[in-house]
Amino acid sequence: MxxxxxxxxxxxxxxxxxxxxxxxxxxxxxxxxxxxxxxxxxxxxxxxxxxxxxxxKDKDALMEQLIGPKVDSYLDAIETLPAPKDVEGLVQALMPLVGFMTSERYVFDVILRHSGAAAKETIGPIAQNFQRTGMVLGPWLAMGPFRKDISPELLADGVGAFLIQAMALHYCALHNEMLMQDQLRIYLNAWLMPQA
Amino acid sequence: MxxxxxxxxxxxxxxxxxxxxxxxxxxxxxxxxxxxxxxxxxxxxxxxxxxxxxxxKDKDALMEQLIGPKVDSYLDAIETLPAPKDVEGLVQALMPLVGFMTSERYVFDVILRHSGAAAKETIGPIAQNFQRTGMVLGPWLAMGPFRKDISPELLADGVGAFLIQAMALHYCALHNEMLMQDQLRIYLNAWLMPQA
DNA sequence: TTCAATAATTGACCGTGGTCATTTTTTAGG
DNA sequence: CCTAAAAAATGACCACGGTCAATTATTGAA
CATH class of the missing domain: 1.10.10.60 (Homeodomain-like)
Incomplete structure (x- = not known):
């Protein structure tokens, strides 16, 4: 090497x-x-x-170099958007990224393996992406009409968890995209909105 | 075959x-x-x-036959426990299961790969386990002092999502200094407790 | 320019999951 | 029993990620 x-x-x-x-x-x-x-x-x-x-190091390391920047470009696009004013806006902002992540089962698996589940000393591009997701999302969430009783970082962490959850449940289907979106909306409403 | x-x-x-x-x-x-x-x-x-x-079908199919029943045995144990009266109790009840799931990186990966397989035609043992997790957890959560504004099923779904998140972070270089149960406690407090 | 140390490259080789045409065993009908 | 069709088992073979001792290229100091 x-x-x-x-x-x-x-x-x-x-x-x-x-x-x-x-x-x-x-x-x-x-x-x-x-x-x-x-x-x-x-x-x-x-x-x-x-x-x-x-x-x-291995084939996965190359995959990180290919997928990482791709995810980054989606984050770039998200970053230029105005802070979403509700859950629906957030979901819409996230959908292109989600679409890429679930475009191939293999891609989703690679991302899963490296999104923090990777026991590595040097943090890889994909794990960095997830960090960046938090950095992009955190401030956004702090600006929106979302719950204020927990930190923006924790809020963003939860969004990440529910993103994974929604994708895991519907990773396979391009025709399930609407379902995935609905699922995500339900999750994020429950997670982000102040309780009535 | x-x-x-x-x-x-x-x-x-x-x-x-x-x-x-x-x-x-x-x-x-x-x-x-x-x-x-x-x-x-x-x-x-x-x-x-x-x-x-x-x-x-492949090596993974055998792994499911080995890991599935093992997870099931942990769920059996959980099921015999009285419903937890707070987040701490829930975390303690879940820890043995979490411990097994993260006992080996490989085991966690297998579980991750198969946990979202509910959408597949043939639902595997591990996906069934995740369904069962929801069935065990749902009623429990409904009985506890947890938020009542969303359904027990959704509450259980979220617990699953944060379980995965906490375990994934456990393997991440950036977060592994924080104990998994501490992380889980933070997540579940934010997710399960009614907002003050 | 020379040359020794270091870095990069090579490709034969290996481990291991997975395939498939062929062979062996089992089953059921007469 | 005998036999033909169906099911199960076989093992040589392949695909493909990954290794490593040997080779070649680059560097920098004298």
Whole structure:
């Protein structure tokens, strides 16, 4: 593995890594995440298989590099939106992200594995995304007409938990998207709204 | 695969399946779930590898047969307990189950992968467990000093969601210094208690 | 420019889950 | 019993993620 110490990073290293990620992205764009094969990636990147594992601890690490930025782009989009004024607005704001996360069973599994369930010393891109979700959501929730008796961080944590729950219940179905949305609305109403 | 129609189930079939599960359980008892190898199981069961996959769709299907009943036994124990009178009591009642679910990273992953399978055509043992969790928890929560503005089913759903969240965080480098039961207590207090 | 130390790359090899055409066993009818 | 069809078991084989000792490229100091 290219050393991550304080020594100079060889240009070659960056080139190779870029080639691998680019080749991987092409495969994903053409056939989806599930269909990605390391052998295919190294073949079209023109490097040996060993090189792949010199750059990525395992296949999942590459997946993180592909899925993480994608999730990030959805968070970018969310961040530009005005703070939602109710649960419905929040759900609508979250749906594109949810749609991506449940676009493939495999993607959802990867995200689940890495969303905090990953026992790793160095925090990966996906876990960082979840942190960022909290950072985006927290202030939003604090501004909205939501319960004020607990911290925005805790509020955001709960949104994350119910997001996972709703996706887990309906991860499979594109045709279940309405159901997932309804489910999420129910959860978030119960979680976010001050009790009458 | 042994047919599951209305024809007679051969004694041989039951024998073989029993041998496989027993052999698998021995491996698990000796080395844990993660260490289980199909080749080891078939070797000590004295059958060919193909036979294994005639009885179980894949390795995960066997894992469900091992983990499902185990989770069930914890639910049995919980069911005999008197309804908890506060969040602390609930947390204490749940901890043995939580302890098992997080005893191995691999076990948690298997459970995660199968917990949302309720939407699938054939509902597996683990998904059934999660349903049962709701059935055990619902009435309990209805009896306790918990919020009454939402249904017991929804309350139980939320407990499930926060259970997963707390367990996921337990494996996360950023949060593992906080004890899982402390985390769970915070979540469940926020979720279950009427707002002051 | 040289060269030794270090980093990156290679590809044969392995472990292990999963497949399938073939063989063996069981069942049911005559 | 005998036999043909159905069910179960077999094991050689494959796919694919991952390893590692050997090889090649890069670097920096003299």
């Amino acid at each position: 290219p050393k991550t110490g304080m020594v100079k990073v060889q240009t070659r290293t960056l080139k190779t890594r870029a080639k691998l990620i680019e080749a991987a992205q092409v495969v994903v764009d053409e056939a989806g995440y599930e269909a990605l094969r390391v052998e295919q990636v190294v073949a079209s990147a023109g490097v040996a298989k060993g090189t792949f594992f010199a750059h990525f | 042994p047919k599951t129609g209305m024809v007679k189930v051969q004694t041989r079939t039951l024998k073989t399946r029993a041998k496989l599960i027993e052999a698998a359980q021995v491996v698990v008892d000796e080395a844990g779930y993660e260490a289980l190898r199909v080749e080891q199981v078939v070797a000590s069961a004295g059958v060919a590898k193909g036979t294994f996959f005639a009885h179980f």
